[in-house]
Amino acid sequence: MSNRLNIVADAHIWGVESAFADLPGFDVRLQLLESSEINRQALKSADILLTRSATKVNESLLAGTPVRFAATATIGDDHYDTAWLDANRIVWANAAGSSTGSVIEYMLALLIDLHLRGQISIPDTTIGIIGVGRIGSALAEICRQLGMQVLLNDPPRARAEGEEGFSSLEDLLNRADLITLHTPLIRDGEDRTFHLLGSERLAAFRGTGIINAGRGSCADNSALIDWLNGDASRFAALDCWEHEPSPLRALFNHPQLLIATPHIAGHSLDGKAANTLFAYHALCRFLNIEPQWRMALPPPPRATTVTTTMNPWANLHAAVSSLYPLCEDSDSMKSWADLTDPELSHAFTGYRRHYPVRRAWQHCPIHFTTADIETRRLADAIGLKLV
């Protein structure tokens, strides 16, 4: 490769210019485009492609272009045709592990919110986690510390590591009160997750709550509406939707859809910055150069004081809401019910693009006015930084 390096990148990758405009030993030409502008013509002299999830990276985009490396600043890589990329010796990377903490914080804010609403009682709940990778396994550990019974379903892991500790999907659907999806989107094959939760499996589910922060199409969204309609005690909380950025209105506006968010579980500032950092490191490995870029994140916020009560869960809820007001995201999305179709997809994309700053909890000191032992234990379990 000559020293000239043509990089085409999605303009909405966090910090893209500061990370990629200057790579030691290369004369970089960085072209920032909207995802809708990334097409074969735009790549006709590109060596490197950096995307988010909106760009489908496959034969029809890359065939005949000089692109030799493509990275997505996301964990999910279902928009990459990895078999075709491998077969054509185009090196690719995702940002596996980057925003795990952000998704966990979304999940904890959600579980604590559901508890405070009286929808679940955390210590009395059996949670079924489908997809026990980085996110699912970290979540499982915290859920156990919160006193939940945890069932794990992950057939690829069960095959590789042995069945012990894993449940079949049928068993999980039979025994869990609440299920949460943390699978990648896999369209074919033995481990297909496309419509993993379809009408038959939903009919077999004996619990009342469903969460999806994996990928929208892992649950059949029309079947979810029917399932919610089938019993008033059922509820769901969704961050990922089929047909993003145009989710089914009848789903996100359903009265039993308690929390609706526009695919922002991984979008804490620290999560987005880590997305970029992981893609940057992957490119540095490809170019065989030492990484030099350092993320410039704003200084951590001052300590938040939380006036405590006798109820440890209420204390936890107050602290978590001060760090991540999840209901504000949900109220915003719920307010889109009457928009026209183009307005809805614009609102969905725009909300994600201009997402309010949300910091990782480890950087945000919390001061409880008085904290009983149980409040402190729970706060430690969910990763709050107490001062």
Ligand SMILES: NC(=O)c1ccc[n+]([C@@H]2O[C@H](COP(=O)([O-])OP(=O)(O)OC[C@H]3O[C@@H](n4cnc5c(N)ncnc54)[C@H](O)[C@@H]3O)[C@@H](O)[C@H]2O)c1
């Ligand atoms: N909502 C968000 O903002 C957000 C953010 C980050 C990641 N995600 C999604 O979360 C997914 C999981 O992320 P991760 O980092 O934990 O990935 P991971 O690869 O570490 O874990 C995925 C797990 O799913 C398992 N799996 C595969 N097929 C399965 C099946 N048919 N049934 C059950 N389990 C199956 C795998 O064996 C693996 O252990 C990503 O692929 C992405 O789609 C969403």
Ligand SMILES: O=C(O)[C@H](O)[C@H](O)COP(=O)(O)O
């Ligand atoms: O997979 C991930 O990392 C997240 O789901 C990510 O937020 C999706 O990618 P985006 O649409 O933000 O590019």
